[in-house]
Amino acid sequence: MGALSRIVLHRLFLGLLTLFVVSIVIFTAVNMLPGDFAQAILGQGATPEAVTAIRRDLGLDQPPVTRYFQWLADVLHGDLGTSFAQANFVSFTGSDAEKASVLAQIGPRFANTMFLAGVTAAIAVPVSLTLGILAALYRNSAFDKVANVFTLSSISSPEFFLAYILILFLAVLNPLLPSLSNIYDGMGLGERLEKTLLPALTLTLVVTAHMMRMTRAAIINLLASPYIEMARLKGMSPMRVIVRHALPNALAPIINVIALNLAYLITGVVVVEVVFVYPGIGQLFVDSVKIRDIPVVQACCLIFAGAYILLNLLADILSILSNPRLRHPK
Amino acid sequence: MTNISRRGLLRSGAAAGVLAATGLPVMAQAKKGGRLRLGLAGANTSDSWDGRTHSDTFMIMAAFGCVFDCLTEISASGELVGELAESWESTPDAKTWTFKLREGVTFHNGKPFGADDVIESLNMHVAEGSKSAAQPIVAAISEMKKLGEHEVQMVLESGNADFPFLMSDYHLLMYPAGQVDEAIAKGIGTGMYRAETLDPGVRFLGKRVDSHYKDGKAGWFDEVEIIAINDASARMNALMTGQVDAVNRVDFKTEPLMKANPMVKIFEVTGNQHFTFPMLTNLDPFTDVNVRRALKHAVNRQELVDKILQGHGAVANDHHIGPANQYYAADLEQNEYDPDKARFYLKEAGMDGLSVDLSASSAAFAGAVDAAQLYQASAKNCGIDINVVQEPADGYWSNVWIKKPWCASYWSGRVTEDWMFSSVNEAGAPWNDSKWVNDRFQKLLIEARATLDSGKRREMYREMQELDSKEGGTVIPMYANFVDAASAKLANSGTIGNVFQMDSSRLIERWWFA
Numbered sequence: 001m002g003a004l005s006r007i008v009l010h011r012l013f014l015g016l017l018t019l020f021v022v023s024i025v026i027f028t029a030v031n032m033l034p035g036d037f038a039q040a041i042l043g044q045g046a047t048p049e050a051v052t053a054i055r056r057d058l059g060l061d062q063p064p065v066t067r068y069f070q071w072l073a074d075v076l077h078g079d080l081g082t083s084f085a086q087a088n089f090v091s092f093t094g095s096d097a098e099k100a101s102v103l104a105q106i107g108p109r110f111a112n113t114m115f116l117a118g119v120t121a122a123i124a125v126p127v128s129l130t131l132g133i134l135a136a137l138y139r140n141s142a143f144d145k146v147a148n149v150f151t152l153s154s155i156s157s158p159e160f161f162l163a164y165i166l167i168l169f170l171a172v173l174n175p176l177l178p179s180l181s182n183i184y185d186g187m188g189l190g191e192r193l194e195k196t197l198l199p200a201l202t203l204t205l206v207v208t209a210h211m212m213r214m215t216r217a218a219i220i221n222l223l224a225s226p227y228i229e230m231a232r233l234k235g236m237s238p239m240r241v242i243v244r245h246a247l248p249n250a251l252a253p254i255i256n257v258i259a260l261n262l263a264y265l266i267t268g269v270v271v272v273e274v275v276f277v278y279p280g281i282g283q284l285f286v287d288s289v290k291i292r293d294i295p296v297v298q299a300c301c302l303i304f305a306g307a308y309i310l311l312n313l314l315a316d317i318l319s320i321l322s323n324p325r326l327r328h329p330k
Numbered sequence: 331m332t333n334i335s336r337r338g339l340l341r342s343g344a345a346a347g348v349l350a351a352t353g354l355p356v357m358a359q360a361k362k363g364g365r366l367r368l369g370l371a372g373a374n375t376s377d378s379w380d381g382r383t384h385s386d387t388f389m390i391m392a393a394f395g396c397v398f399d400c401l402t403e404i405s406a407s408g409e410l411v412g413e414l415a416e417s418w419e420s421t422p423d424a425k426t427w428t429f430k431l432r433e434g435v436t437f438h439n440g441k442p443f444g445a446d447d448v449i450e451s452l453n454m455h456v457a458e459g460s461k462s463a464a465q466p467i468v469a470a471i472s473e474m475k476k477l478g479e480h481e482v483q484m485v486l487e488s489g490n491a492d493f494p495f496l497m498s499d500y501h502l503l504m505y506p507a508g509q510v511d512e513a514i515a516k517g518i519g520t521g522m523y524r525a526e527t528l529d530p531g532v533r534f535l536g537k538r539v540d541s542h543y544k545d546g547k548a549g550w551f552d553e554v555e556i557i558a559i560n561d562a563s564a565r566m567n568a569l570m571t572g573q574v575d576a577v578n579r580v581d582f583k584t585e586p587l588m589k590a591n592p593m594v595k596i597f598e599v600t601g602n603q604h605f606t607f608p609m610l611t612n613l614d615p616f617t618d619v620n621v622r623r624a625l626k627h628a629v630n631r632q633e634l635v636d637k638i639l640q641g642h643g644a645v646a647n648d649h650h651i652g653p654a655n656q657y658y659a660a661d662l663e664q665n666e667y668d669p670d671k672a673r674f675y676l677k678e679a680g681m682d683g684l685s686v687d688l689s690a691s692s693a694a695f696a697g698a699v700d701a702a703q704l705y706q707a708s709a710k711n712c713g714i715d716i717n718v719v720q721e722p723a724d725g726y727w728s729n730v731w732i733k734k735p736w737c738a739s740y741w742s743g744r745v746t747e748d749w750m751f752s753s754v755n756e757a758g759a760p761w762n763d764s765k766w767v768n769d770r771f772q773k774l775l776i777e778a779r780a781t782l783d784s785g786k787r788r789e790m791y792r793e794m795q796e797l798d799s800k801e802g803g804t805v806i807p808m809y810a811n812f813v814d815a816a817s818a819k820l821a822n823s824g825t826i827g828n829v830f831q832m833d834s835s836r837l838i839e840r841w842w843f844a
Contacts, residue, residue, distance in 0.1 A: 033725075034722050034724045034729060035725025035728060039725050039728035039729075040724070041376060042728075043385065043727050044731065044739075044761075047760045053459050054461065057459075083375075084376075085374070085375050085376030085530075105375070164563070167567055167571075171567075172567075172570060172571055175571065175572075178571070178573055179567050179573055180369075180557065180564070180567075180568045180573035182532070182533060184527075184529065184532070184533055185529075274561050274564065275561065275563070275564055276564065277558070277559050277561070279529070279532045279533075283531075287374065287375045287531055291375070291376060293375070293376075
């Protein structure tokens with residue numbers, strides 16, 4: 001296990017380095033966009049005095065390099081900074097500093113996104129694994145082909161299109177589910193689940209194909225191995241061969257694909273959130289880019305990058321644990 | 331009672347109560363109860379209860395139209411009535427205004443409303459470092475005096491006959507004196523609905539207060555929920571599937587589908603909102619009035635209304651006053667699309683042809699780039715070569731507007747002629763986006779402001795509209811309607827305000843469930 005913890009530490013270190021690079025790239029990119037927070041927030045009503053006043057209040061009059069290192073120093077102290085949008089408001093009132101921190105703004109949104117990702121994963125992972133195993137079992141049958149065509153066409157369609165199709169069939173023509181997923185604090189779990197179901201189904205359609213095809217391919221790949229043939233010769237049922245013998249050895253690639261898709265569920269759901277008006281981190285991210293609220297954009301990107309890094313790390317660890325050869329290296 | 335003109339109320343608002351009473355027979359049908367759910371575009375994560383920062387629909391509806399009150403209010407039919415002010419009067423030079431305030435009004439935290447609240451709430455806008463859009467209105471007040479617990483006197487730097495109208499502006503909300511910070515943090519006003527929750531950029535929930543001075547005239551819903559839906563398709567969907575009861579900014583592309591749905595009603599009014607192409611008249615070639623006239627005759631206005639607004643608008647006449655204004659001069663000679671006239675004016679300017687850049691972006695108004703391209707096509711027949719420059723939407727108002735010689739823009743309009751003209755045409759005003767300065771116009775602007783006689787004002791504002799239309803620096807091809815939609819379950823008095831979208835942002839107070 002010493003080797004494993006060494007790998008984990010090494011990977012964590014590389015992950016931190018990645019986060020650092022990501023933060024520089026994002027900061028530069030947002031600064032290169034035309035306009036800044038003061039101009040964006042004032043819009044047509046911008047007068048030079050008001051723009052200068054807001055820039056001074058928020059420190060936007062400092063050169064970018066100074067601002068970046070200021071931000072970095074704060075982050076290393078565990079302070080993600082103050083949202084420009086809320087700081088601008090607080091500078092009027094001098095009150096409620098708690099509300100102004102990026103963490104306080106992102107926290108509930110991130111929880112919502114995790115909830116949506118959780119509900120989707122709870123539906124998508126079992127469904128795609130089952131479909132994948134069945135497709136491998138009955139490969140080249142009508143079932144295999146239908147499942148493939150269906151999942152591939154849903155992954156090939158743009159998300160908003162899938163979302164509208166689902167709204168059309170499940171909300172407009174047959175009013176079974178609400179088309180608006182405006183969940184909020186203090187909502188009961190039942191209602192929350194009901195409101196989350198349509199976006200979760202949309203995302204399920206998006207991620208299923210990838211996981212299902214990988215399961216199918218990984219299992220089929222193994223079916224040609226001598227030990228599977230041995231199992232078959234012993235007279236085992238095809239189902240048992242696949243579930244007991246093939247699946248455990250196919251786990252590593254499957255876990256990797258699942259991790260990749262889970263990361264996508266956290267970082268790539270902007271479009272679905274906008275279509276269903278789901279108050280997740282993706283909407284906040286888009287809103288913040290629109291008004292050049294750099295601290296919030298930075299924090300969102302760090303969360304996105306962090307989710308990818310951690311889930312990939314987790315996938316690698318699980319693949320190692322699922323493979324005795326890697327678990328006990330010579 | 332029916333022949334009270336809007337302006338007749340100006341010098342004395344005492345008739346306001348009587349006017350409101352005439353509205354009662356209609357209101358008798360109104361029913362109390364229910365939770366109104368609105369799906370609104372125009373929400374931002376930077377939203378707060380600070381009226382100085384309000385500019386977008388979500389917060390205007392939640393604050394101005396729901397939780398807070400102003401001193402005066404413009405009724406659905408366009409009369410000025412008292413809100414927190416009961417009546418008002420001025421000296422003959424329109425310089426000193428005395429407002430009598432309503433008695434027995436309390437804020438949601440129980441504090442009684444009085445003269446101190448008015449003075450402190452207005453002073454917020456001129457405080458050091460204030461970024462308020464209403465700053466010029468309050469800065470024009472040279473002195474505010476408390477004459478009694480419920481009486482305030484305001485002395486203006488120069489006479490302004492429209493002053494009580496300005497007090498109905500959505501920025502000028504009344505906050506409790508000494509507790510402004512708390513009121514901004516929590517949303518404590520005197521409105522018919524108490525703020526329960528505000529999640530910026532996401533959701534607002536308000537509950538009806540038990541008793542209010544507007545009882546019996548407005549405020550029929552028990553609860554109001556506003557959901558931020560900035561995406562147009564999602565908003566239309568939410569209304570069609572019954573998730574919300576009303577939405578703003580109907581998407582013109584799906585409007586025919588919504589019309590076909592018996593559960594949905596579209597409500598549309600032509601207000602003062604107009605789409606413009608301002609030229610910087612201090613830069614060549616726009617310094618020459620003949621060039622400006624040539625360009626005004628080179629645009630096919632009806633085509634723009636038909637293709638850009640899909641018919642949801644009206645042809646405009648190159649001045650900033652709209653049909654919702656009292657002194658709108660509908661009978662002025664219309665500037666028409668006329669290639670011969672355009673060529674004639676070019677010749678007058680000593681030119682054979684003209685080549686100009688026109689900057690446009692969707693930030694100016696929806697379809698601005700398409701409108702510029704249609705303009706380009708129609709101008710080609712007039713010997714004018716317009717080069718359409720597509721600008722990024724981000725930073726458009728800071729980097730293009732009033733920076734580039736000719737660009738696309740819009741104005742949502744103002745309730746009074748003076749306010750509109752002093753925002754966009756007064757010499758030295760920061761938003762004078764054409765830099766057009768005309769001596770006769772400036773003289774009339776100042777004279778009309780201090781004139782209380784309605785007939786004289788009509789004459790003066792007519793002449794100013796004519797000057798703006800004939801000589802001004804802005805091509806104004808069209809008025810854009812406010813197009814909103816509501817569920818068939820909702821009912822209203824039959825008169826819908828046209829100052830702003832959603833029944834002049836008063837839908838929450840004025841409508842009810844049938």
